[in-house]
Amino acid sequence: xxxxxxxxxxLELERxxxxxxxxxxxxxxxxxxxxxHLSYCLIIKRTGDGRFLLSCSREEYERxxxxxxxxxxxxxxxxxxIRKEEDAFLYNACEYGKGIRILRQDPWETLISFIIxxxxxxxxxxxxxxxxxxxxxxxxxxxxxxxxxxxPSPEGIISMSEDDLDACRLGYRRGYVRAAAEAVAxxxxxxxxxxxxSEEDTIRKLTSLxxxxxxxxxxxxxxxxxxxxxxxxxVWIRRILEKExxxxxxxxxxxxxxxxxxxxMFYYYRENNGQV
Numbered sequence: 001x002x003x004x005x006x007x008x009x010x011l012e013l014e015r016x017x018x019x020x021x022x023x024x025x026x027x028x029x030x031x032x033x034x035x036x037h038l039s040y041c042l043i044i045k046r047t048g049d050g051r052f053l054l055s056c057s058r059e060e061y062e063r064x065x066x067x068x069x070x071x072x073x074x075x076x077x078x079x080x081x082i083r084k085e086e087d088a089f090l091y092n093a094c095e096y097g098k099g100i101r102i103l104r105q106d107p108w109e110t111l112i113s114f115i116i117x118x119x120x121x122x123x124x125x126x127x128x129x130x131x132x133x134x135x136x137x138x139x140x141x142x143x144x145x146x147x148x149x150x151x152p153s154p155e156g157i158i159s160m161s162e163d164d165l166d167a168c169r170l171g172y173r174r175g176y177v178r179a180a181a182e183a184v185a186x187x188x189x190x191x192x193x194x195x196x197x198s199e200e201d202t203i204r205k206l207t208s209l210x211x212x213x214x215x216x217x218x219x220x221x222x223x224x225x226x227x228x229x230x231x232x233x234x235v236w237i238r239r240i241l242e243k244e245x246x247x248x249x250x251x252x253x254x255x256x257x258x259x260x261x262x263x264x265m266f267y268y269y270r271e272n273n274g275q276v
Contacts, residue, residue, distance in 0.1 A: 002053055002054065002055060002056075003053075003054045003056055003057060003058045003060075003061045004047075004051060004052070004053055004054070005044075005051070005052040005053075005054055005061065005071075006050055006051050006052075007050050007052075007071065008050055008076075009071075009074055009075055009076050010075040010076055010079070010098045010100070010101065011050075011052070011069070011099060011101060012098070012099020012100065013025075013031070013032075013033050013044060013046055013052075013099075014027075015097060015098075015099040015100045015267065016099070016100055016101060016103065017033060018122075018267070018271075019097070019100050019263055019266070019267050020122060020263075020266060020267070020270070021102065021103060021105075021222075021223045021263065022103055022105060022223075023113050023117075023122070023125050023126045023129045024036050024109075024126075024129060024130070024133075024151070026148075028043070031046040031047070032044070032045040032046075034142055034148070035068075036140075036142075036148060036150065036151070037064070037065075037068050037105070037106065038064075038106055039140075039150065040056075040060070040064050040065075041140065041142045041143060041148065042054060042055055042056055042065055042143070043055040043142065043143050043144060055143035055144070056143070067104050068103060068104050068105070069101060069103065069104075070101050070102055070103065070104055070226075073101070073102075075098075075100075075101055075260070078257050078260055079094040079098055079264075081254075081257070082094050082261070087250075089240075089244045089265075090261060090264070090265065092268065093261075093264040093265045093267075093268035093269070094261070096264070096267070096268040096271070097263065097264035097265075097267040097268055098264075100260075100263050100264060100267060102222065102223065102226065102228055102259065102260060102263065103223070104226050105223055105224055106151070106224070107191035107192065107194070107195070107220070107224040107225060108151075108153075108154065108184060108191055108224075109151045109224075110219075110220055110224030111180055111184075111191065111206075111220050111224055112129075112132075112151075112157070112177055112180060112181075113125065113129055114216045114219040114220055114223070114224075115173055115176045115177055115180055115211060115212065115216055116128050116129060116132075116170060116173055116177065117216070117219070118173060118176075118211075118215075118216060124169075127169065128168050128169050128170055130149075131167065131168040131169060132151075132152060132157070132168045132170075132177075133148075133149040133151055133152060134149050135152070135160060135164055135167065135168055136152035136153075136156035136157055136159070136160055136164075137149035137150040137151055137152045137156065138150045154181040154182070154184040154185035155185055157177060157178065157181035158178065158181050158182060158185060160178075162174070165177065165178065173211065175210065175211065176209075176210055176211025176212070179209065179210035179211060180209055180210075180212070183209055189205060189206075189208075189209065191224070191225075194206070194221075194225055195225045195226065195227075199221060199227055199229065199230060202217070202221050202225065202227065203217045203218065203221065206220055206221070215232055215233060215234060218230050218231065218233070219232045222259040222262075227259065228256065228257055228258075228259040228260050229255055229256045229257065229258045230259045231251065231258045231259060231262050232259075232262065234266075236266050236269050236270050237262060237265065239269070240265050240266075240269050
């Protein structure tokens, strides 16, 4: 059943896992990750020279994981659009972060995960997401027979009591999570349809949700709807803009890949604690 993925393009598992876009990748060993997605679960192992061993058939890879890993986008070419002599900081960020890809994640899981992410560090986000899955998600088995929990449905979250939600350490975000679940369950917001909307309309619709501001909406746009020009601004990106682009970041120049460049910058700056 194992499938060998061979690619000459950028694909670094650890950099994706630590890039701040996903919260349920689990590192099994130095080269191996367990990746849950919808009702599927993949174990992916880097074997060297652009080769990866995947715990799935070729048919499942083509149907599920090729899209999820965004393997039809040439990230090397996107990096190579940046010239060192024109923007040394972004060039260095791209080189440092090469291997990052913008995953095509489930919009529902992404929305809730980034609502939970507000004013928290990544370990805390991961803990709360895992608690939520254990509290209301379906118990499943990974390809090696180990138990894990799927991401809960909107209805699953709605069925949780206030005490159950509190036990997931959501804090003040508890009400935001429930409100988002109710909006999606009722159909007042249809996440899949947002993917075809303009960035402006997407942000307007998402910020109509209780507790969702521009930063969470932008993260949802980039990581949940694959609008790769979306440009979330958190504390790290704000510092970058102030220090590296005091006269303004050239958004128009870097369209339509600002979201991808944002990820390289975020990863580069955060991994070096702003000392670059």
